[in-house]
Amino acid sequence: MSALKGATVPIYFGSFIVTSQVFHTTPLTFALVNLKPILPGHVLVSPRRVVPRVTDLTPAETSDLFLTVRRVGRMVERVYGATSLNIAIQDGAHAGQSVPHVHAHIIPRKAADLDHVGGTDAVYDLLDGDEGDLGKAFKNSVPTEEGDQSIEVGNGSAANSGRSRFPVVDNDARKPRDEEDMRAEAEMLAREMENEPLD
């Protein structure tokens, strides 16, 4: 079941079916809530077509992806009371990509939001630590097209190099959320997107 009215076809993030997490779609792009948000409102924006690299996108997909990043970013900044955004793409395994499907992280930021874990730039430690390992998190929690939650995807070896050196943050928000939590947030964000100007 989808958080979006009228959505019928399953939406894939890599080999994972994420339909219930999706809160916005265009013909070429979708936006989904995150299984393990680093901060409230941390969402992902991906092309509908499952391709690993930015260079694999067509020009139309590239434009649409980033117009969607801009519009979704403005929405989550408003809804979560933030003042800035981190936007980051790990484009390829050697850049830390763990699910081989282009995705832009959008992370709403506000003053002193990460002071308890080291300051403004601790966001990258979290993004790149075990906490931010999408491949691992999805593998343990989200069905794949084969219906097998334990199937291996992504590029574990590159994605994992260096991850363990960051301190584990003891924070309930780090636990993967259940599907109902994610669906509720996706439904709320889908409604908020209706209030967001097109341009």
Place this chain on the structure above:
Amino acid sequence: MSALKGATVPIYFGSFIVTSQVFHTTPLTFALVNLKPILPGHVLVSPRRVVPRVTDLTPAETSDLFLTVRRVGRMVERVYGATSLNIAIQDGAHAGQSVPHVHAHIIPRKAADLDHVGGTDAVYDLLDGDEGDLGKAFKNSVPTEEGDQSIEVGNGSAANSGRSRFPVVDNDARKPRDEEDMRAEAEMLAREMENEPLD
């Protein structure tokens, strides 16, 4: 003097004149070599119009910026023999932005390129440490529109929070390069852009 044939008007990055560092322009976007590259081929892509936030861009500027990121990223990956790219935007002071002019970092990556400083994800430590503080680096080395190299720009307080906790990397590449070095790289990359397919 510009690295680009025929360029006549100065190009601004925030309040800094960066014309000699620019290796590619479109009517709405430019790409420049970095004063203190974190890794070889670390470049920046910015809108011609000096605006601080992604949401300040028009849809046409947004599309053009990211089509340029895609094309420049493919070029530096090829020229520097890389296999992946980190693409990152600090969109606002509370996300670590130090020069209040939208800019996407493009950092070519390859296997084991940062193993000597901690692994794949050490790129973010470098990006956010003193080494990656564009505001500080430019302030010390690049003329401003007022012709005063010591003028204060950007948002030092937010940009600096948390920066000092990362280890300083003892590496000659961390030293700001001189203008001739940057111009030579910009001229080489300008030639390479001519070999890069438009789409």
